[in-house]
Amino acid sequence: MQVKSIELGAKELMDVYYYMRLGRAIExxxxxxxxxxxxxxxxxxxxxxxxIEVGASYALEPGDVIATTHRDxxxxxxxxxxxxEVFSQHYGxxxxxxxxxxxxxYQGDLKRGMLASVSMLPNFYPxxxxxxxxxxxxxxxxxxxxYCGEGATSVGDWHETLNIASVQNLPVVFIxxxxxxxxxxPVFKEMKVANVADRACAYGIPGxxxxxxxxxxxxxxxxxxxxxxREGGGPTLIEAKTMRIRGHAGHDxxxxxxxxxxxxxxxxxxxVRFENYLAERGLLSEExxxxxxxxxxxxxxxxxxxxxxxxYPDGKEAIEDVYAA
Amino acid sequence: xxxxxxxxxxxxxxxxxxxxxxxxxxxDQSVFMMGEDIGIYGGAFKATxxxxxxxxxxxxxxxxxxxxxxxxxxxGAALMxxxxxxxxxxxxxxxxxxxxxxxxxxxxxxxxxxxVPMVIRGPSGAGLRAGPFHSQSPEGWFAxxxxxxxxxxxxxxxxxGLLKSAIRDNNPVIFFEHKYLYRRLKESIPTxxxxxxxxxADVEREGDDITIITYxxxxxxxxxxxxxxxxxxxxxxxxxxxTIYPLDKETILNSIAKTSRAIMLxxxxxxxGIGAEVSAIxxxxxxEYLDGPIIRISAPDAPVPYxxxxxxxxxxxxxxxxxxxxxxxxx
Numbered sequence: 197m198q199v200k201s202i203e204l205g206a207k208e209l210m211d212v213y214y215y216m217r218l219g220r221a222i223e224x225x226x227x228x229x230x231x232x233x234x235x236x237x238x239x240x241x242x243x244x245x246x247x248i249e250v251g252a253s254y255a256l257e258p259g260d261v262i263a264t265t266h267r268d269x270x271x272x273x274x275x276x277x278x279x280x281e282v283f284s285q286h287y288g289x290x291x292x293x294x295x296x297x298x299x300x301x302y303q304g305d306l307k308r309g310m311l312a313s314v315s316m317l318p319n320f321y322p323x324x325x326x327x328x329x330x331x332x333x334x335x336x337x338x339x340x341x342x343y344c345g346e347g348a349t350s351v352g353d354w355h356e357t358l359n360i361a362s363v364q365n366l367p368v369v370f371i372x373x374x375x376x377x378x379x380x381x382p383v384f385k386e387m388k389v390a391n392v393a394d395r396a397c398a399y400g401i402p403g404x405x406x407x408x409x410x411x412x413x414x415x416x417x418x419x420x421x422x423x424x425x426r427e428g429g430g431p432t433l434i435e436a437k438t439m440r441i442r443g444h445a446g447h448d449x450x451x452x453x454x455x456x457x458x459x460x461x462x463x464x465x466x467x468v469r470f471e472n473y474l475a476e477r478g479l480l481s482e483e484x485x486x487x488x489x490x491x492x493x494x495x496x497x498x499x500x501x502x503x504x505x506x507x508y509p510d511g512k513e514a515i516e517d518v519y520a521a
Numbered sequence: 522x523x524x525x526x527x528x529x530x531x532x533x534x535x536x537x538x539x540x541x542x543x544x545x546x547x548x549d550q551s552v553f554m555m556g557e558d559i560g561i562y563g564g565a566f567k568a569t570x571x572x573x574x575x576x577x578x579x580x581x582x583x584x585x586x587x588x589x590x591x592x593x594x595x596x597g598a599a600l601m602x603x604x605x606x607x608x609x610x611x612x613x614x615x616x617x618x619x620x621x622x623x624x625x626x627x628x629x630x631x632x633x634x635x636x637v638p639m640v641i642r643g644p645s646g647a648g649l650r651a652g653p654f655h656s657q658s659p660e661g662w663f664a665x666x667x668x669x670x671x672x673x674x675x676x677x678x679x680x681x682g683l684l685k686s687a688i689r690d691n692n693p694v695i696f697f698e699h700k701y702l703y704r705r706l707k708e709s710i711p712t713x714x715x716x717x718x719x720x721x722a723d724v725e726r727e728g729d730d731i732t733i734i735t736y737x738x739x740x741x742x743x744x745x746x747x748x749x750x751x752x753x754x755x756x757x758x759x760x761x762x763x764t765i766y767p768l769d770k771e772t773i774l775n776s777i778a779k780t781s782r783a784i785m786l787x788x789x790x791x792x793x794g795i796g797a798e799v800s801a802i803x804x805x806x807x808x809e810y811l812d813g814p815i816i817r818i819s820a821p822d823a824p825v826p827y828x829x830x831x832x833x834x835x836x837x838x839x840x841x842x843x844x845x846x847x848x849x850x851x852x
Contacts (some may be wrong), residue, residue: 319621323596325593
């Protein structure tokens with residue numbers, strides 16, 4: 197099968213930029229809607245994590261699958277998740293992928309290779325490994341990718357999955373977004389190892405640390421891991437070092453993080469950094485950038501309008517679809 | 522195991538399970554198994570003896586001790602179109618994979634309309650001097666979780682037919698096999714393909730005076746008590762639920778309409794369990810049929826003990842059922 201090259205072409209680079217910008221715009225808007233009391237539920241934003249969210253996901257090909265968490269809506273965008281679907285889900289409308297059954301980012305569509313995950317972490321590490329087991333049994337050249345944060349690496353499932361995936365040599369790539377905090381708990385209270393990726397040696401698989409704010413690096417290391425997995429090389433653990441520059445959820449001002457740290461990481465904004473990269477290569481003028489932002493703003497505006505004007509599900513649908521036929 | 526000419530053959534409970542697994546794996550390439558020691562060793566109870574030699578290690582997959590991990594993997598494989606059958610070495614260890622069952626598998630179709638066709642098999646039940654961690658009857662835990670089906674067969678015929686239905690079902694099915702029955706119970710069953718529907722109880726013995734509603738290994742206790750009652754001129758009907766969820770209300774209520782007296786017999790612990798639910802159904806929807814109280818006979822609200830006199834005291838006995846029949850006959 198034809199897979200994307202490690203070196204992305206101009207069109208692909210602009211795709212990556214689009215997804216990062218789109219993710220940021222959707223989240224900014226969600227934040228405003230949440231603060232304005234427009235949403236029935238909570239929001240969990242990955243602002244500041246756009247490089248790893250898009251970079252690793254973009255390394256997948258059609259037919260591959262991705263398993264994300266509550267904070268990884270942006271990683272579903274390259275799989276084809278639309279802004280209308282995102283806002284409909286948050287608004288609890290019938291037009292959402294879960295028809296109002298699921299909250300915030302627990303949405304998916306198997307046809308597009310994105311799994312609808314759950315709140316318990318990292319439950320979709322084993323689920324993604326199970327997808328890759330199906331690919332292996334059927335001898336399909338498909339790859340599964342699982343995301344979680346460093347907080348979820350304290351859970352037994354995480355270790356069980358890396359171990360089994362290694363023993364079974366499964367075509368799966370494990371992404372850990374180390375964003376500094378599990379809700380309010382800093383990394384030094386979560387683990388004593390310097391890097392989550394150091395744990396890979398315990399499972400006999402490669403463990404790689406990437407700059408989680410450098411989308412090119414995120415893409416390239418993920419791509420290598422994805423294609424190694426596809427060719428029978430087994431799983432890889434990739435740890436992306438970054439920072440969650442907003443609170444755990446919409447209600448959380450994250451006062452437990454020093455302002456200086458937030459300021460420092462805000463200056464490392466992965467989108468600004470990528471814009472500089474693109475501009476240096478003559479791919480992004482001020483005009484192209486503004487056109488992109490305008491296009492995205494229109495998409496987001498359309499999506500909000502769409503969600504707000506979409507009907508709610510009928511109450512009686514609460515008891516439907518508990519079982520498959 | 523090899524191809525047999527069709528016809529009936531005397532078959533133990535465990536061999537009925539093995540036959541169902543074997544035949545479904547032959548019939549459908551998407552069926553595969555995961556579990557601990559199921560390969561060369563053939564499983565702790567030998568349900569998969571000879572399987573790895575025939576089906577290969579790609580479809581009979583030995584797993585490390587990581588129930589949460591491989592149950593979660595079964596969900597993923599099921600979402601990708603496979604039909605995984607997971608063996609718990611003992612049903613007791615299913616709690617190690619609890620979260621993947623109740624939060625990941627059970628809620629998937631509700632949220633996404635994507636089917637999760639998977640079966641988790643577990644040898645359950647007491648009577649083998651196996652103590653608190655190898656004797657439990659955990660069906661009540663799972664019967665309370667929307668999105669799961671819970672099956673507990675009581676005969677070799679039903680074990681084979683229901684396991685086939687479970688494997689072909691498009692939902693997560695928790696399938697408990699009472700291990701006391703594995704080699705003690707045998708009957709003549711078809712060597713050919715057949716299924717028993719999930720969600721249908723079975724009137725195992727017809728009677729007019731009292732209904733015993735039961736399932737699993739307690740079916741044999743109920744039948745023995747019914748024979749003893751017959752000697753006293755009391756005609757006892759025995760209903761084998763076979764499926765714990767979804768419950769077959771119709772068969773339960775039809776039987777109570779006939780006998781007007783109900784005993785609920787089960788090996789799970791007493792409170793807030795299967796007996797309470799069946800009693801509530803009868804009280805709500807069959808109140809006018811009743812001539813006397815609904816009696817529950819169950820294990821007590823205690824862990825399953827190890828020492829023989831303790832376990833014998835713990836388990837419902839034929840005598841317990843006979844004295845309940847006598848009590849209820851007075852109404």
